[in-house]
Amino acid sequence: xxxxxxxxxxxxxxxxxxxxxxxxxxxxxxxxxxxxxxxxxxxxxxxxxxxxxxxxxxxxxxxxxxxxxxxxxxxxxxxxxxxxxxxxxxxxxxxxxxxxxxxxxxxxxxxxxxxxxxxxxxxxxxxxxxxxxxxxxxxxxxxxxxxxxxxxxxxxxxxxxxx
Numbered sequence: 760x761x762x763x764x765x766x767x768x769x770x771x772x773x774x775x776x777x778x779x780x781x782x783x784x785x786x787x788x789x790x791x792x793x794x795x796x797x798x799x800x801x802x803x804x805x806x807x808x809x810x811x812x813x814x815x816x817x818x819x820x821x822x823x824x825x826x827x828x829x830x831x832x833x834x835x836x837x838x839x840x841x842x843x844x845x846x847x848x849x850x851x852x853x854x855x856x857x858x859x860x861x862x863x864x865x866x867x868x869x870x871x872x873x874x875x876x877x878x879x880x881x882x883x884x885x886x887x888x889x890x891x892x893x894x895x896x897x898x899x900x901x902x903x904x905x906x907x908x909x910x911x912x913x914x915x916x917x918x919x920x921x922x
Contacts, residue, residue: 770798770876770877771793771798771876771877771878772792772793772796772798772799772880773789773800773873773877773879773880773881774786774788774800774801774880774881775803775804775870775880775898775902776802776804776843777804777805777866778842779883780915781884783842783846783883784883784913784916785881785882785883785913786802786881787849787850788881788911788913789802789881790843790846790855791850792911794853796879798878799855799856799858800843800855800856801858801873801874802843803862803869803870803873803874804838804839805861805863805864805869805870806831806832806835806862806863807864831863832861832862832863836861839859839861840859843857843859860873867897867898867901870898871906878908879908879909880902880906880908880909880910881911881913882898882899882911882912882913883896883899883912883913884899884912884913884914884915885898885899885915899912
């Protein structure tokens with residue numbers, strides 16, 4: 760009789776999300792991949808206090824006096840959880856176990872740190888226009904160059920690229 764071959768532990772899939780259409784596409788891809796691999800998903804959002812920027816989840820970044828909101832991490836975490844739950848409901852059963860990680864800092868650095876024990880890192884592409892569809896955004900470029908695991912850059916669907 761032979762001993763069964765031990766299957767190596769499968770790490771989670773890490774996906775970067777910021778509420779943008781491109782990030783939603785990346786989360787959808789990552790959820791599907793997590794199902795195929797029978798593993799969990801770690802949805803990661805990096806945030807900064809940037810009052811001039813009003814895209815993605817960063818609408819939570821400033822209060823009425825244009826200063827940082829004290830509960831920023833909680834607000835961003837809830838926005839990510841709501842978005843991932845919505846996408847998971849759209850995909851239907853079976854559900855994927857999801858961990859939400861929201862940390863202040865540069866997105867690429869936060870993603871790289873959060874993916875240390877992962878098997879796959881998924882990010883969206885932010886290209887726009889004819890050249891943008893051929894190029895990666897700054898975060899995806901940095902992640903691709905510095906990651907120590909496989910990376911998938913989900914291309915933007917036509918009509919969802921940001922300027």
